[in-house]
Amino acid sequence: MHTILLKKILAERTWHMRVATPLVARKCRAGQFIMLRIHACGERIPLTIADWDRDAGFIDIYFQEIGATTELLATLQEGNAILDVVGPLGNPSHVERIDGTFVMVGGGFGIAAGYPVARAFKEAGNRVIAVLGAKTKKLLICEEMLKAVCDEVYVATNDGSYGRKGLVSDVLQGLLDEGEDIGLVFPVGPPIMMKIISQMTLPLKIKTIVSLNSVMVDGTGMCGSCRVTVAGKTRFVCSEGIDFDGHEVDWDEMMSRQKMYCRQEAEALTHQSESGSCWGGSR
Numbered sequence: 228m229h230t231i232l233l234k235k236i237l238a239e240r241t242w243h244m245r246v247a248t249p250l251v252a253r254k255c256r257a258g259q260f261i262m263l264r265i266h267a268c269g270e271r272i273p274l275t276i277a278d279w280d281r282d283a284g285f286i287d288i289y290f291q292e293i294g295a296t297t298e299l300l301a302t303l304q305e306g307n308a309i310l311d312v313v314g315p316l317g318n319p320s321h322v323e324r325i326d327g328t329f330v331m332v333g334g335g336f337g338i339a340a341g342y343p344v345a346r347a348f349k350e351a352g353n354r355v356i357a358v359l360g361a362k363t364k365k366l367l368i369c370e371e372m373l374k375a376v377c378d379e380v381y382v383a384t385n386d387g388s389y390g391r392k393g394l395v396s397d398v399l400q401g402l403l404d405e406g407e408d409i410g411l412v413f414p415v416g417p418p419i420m421m422k423i424i425s426q427m428t429l430p431l432k433i434k435t436i437v438s439l440n441s442v443m444v445d446g447t448g449m450c451g452s453c454r455v456t457v458a459g460k461t462r463f464v465c466s467e468g469i470d471f472d473g474h475e476v477d478w479d480e481m482m483s484r485q486k487m488y489c490r491q492e493a494e495a496l497t498h499q500s501e502s503g504s505c506w507g508g509s510r
């Protein structure tokens with residue numbers, strides 16, 4: 228059992244939780260994730276390890292309530308416990324001193340997921356820029372955290388309520404137009420955003436590493452649910468990624484596989500809200 232040490236709302240339906248996980252905290256590195264299961268009849272879901280304290284033995288997760296399990300997670304309070312937290316899973320991001328600027332482009336929960344990677348690239352001696360995207364100012368998360376570890380932070384909101392009006396790709400284009408010498412772009416967030424950024428950087432030959440969030444069941448390379456096609460080969464995101472060359476990902480396949488359980492996800496949510504219980508047990 229893993230006690231929730233802190234719970235904070237950051238934006239509408241977006242939460243920060245600090246969870247006691249001494250074994251995960253001892254070993255995790257930037258770019259890795261956990262699979263958690265709230266109770267014995269619950270499904271396992273992957274969440275990125277956004278921060279950790281090895282001595283105090285906790286990790287920080289940031290999540291959006293978008294379906295049955297994340298809604299249930301959001302009902303837990305400080306002092307409650309999560310049944311299983313397995314990790315750290317996935318390969319750590321490859322962090323090194325690069326030629327040119329490292330640009331982390333984050334959207335939605337991807338902003339928190341990109342934070343430890345941006346910090347690691349800064350610690351490796353790089354110039355680091357973060358470009359954060361949100362629909363509106365109220366939904367923007369983790370700006371201050373990123374300001375503390377980046378040389379520059381830019382924000383784009385769809386409605387122009389904060390930062391530049393438009394998309395993160397507009398901000399990236401602006402940096403390129405201003406002559407920023409970009410060595411590596413790291414988009415993390417909705418697949419459509421990662422696809423668009425990868426398509427933008429391809430003709431410019433700017434290395435682009437994406438952090439894929441395909442549907443995962445076991446998170447350890449056994450079930451095949453997270454499979455994607457990269458450079459024409461089948462790859463398992465959980466055990467071979469989660470970082471891949473964005474120029475080589477078959478985005479259309481990846482995005483269509485993300486929707487493959489939509490019907491079951493909707494049924495689970497309806498069942499949970501109507502009966503107050505999850506599949507196979509009560510909350």
Ligand SMILES: Cc1cc2nc3c(=O)[nH]c(=O)nc-3n(C[C@H](O)[C@H](O)[C@H](O)COP(=O)(O)OP(=O)(O)OC[C@H]3O[C@@H](n4cnc5c(N)ncnc54)[C@H](O)[C@@H]3O)c2cc1C
Pocket residue numbers: 260271272273274275276288289290291292293294295296297298336339340439440441442443444469485486488489492493496
């Ligand atoms: C490596 C990785 C790291 C992630 N990190 C974060 C994070 O830090 N914060 C965050 O808010 N979200 C993160 N996600 C997405 C998160 O796992 C899903 O939002 C969550 O599983 C949704 O579950 P649900 O039951 O609430 O919603 P559902 O209604 O079950 O699903 C809603 C949508 O979420 C996606 N999804 C559903 N189940 C899974 C699954 N098992 N694996 C991956 N995607 C799924 C699908 O696109 C689905 O259509 C991450 C995903 C991956 C693969």
Ligand code: FES
Pocket residue numbers: 442443444445446447448449450451452453454463464465466
């Ligand atoms: S989640 Fe099962 S193989 Fe990756």
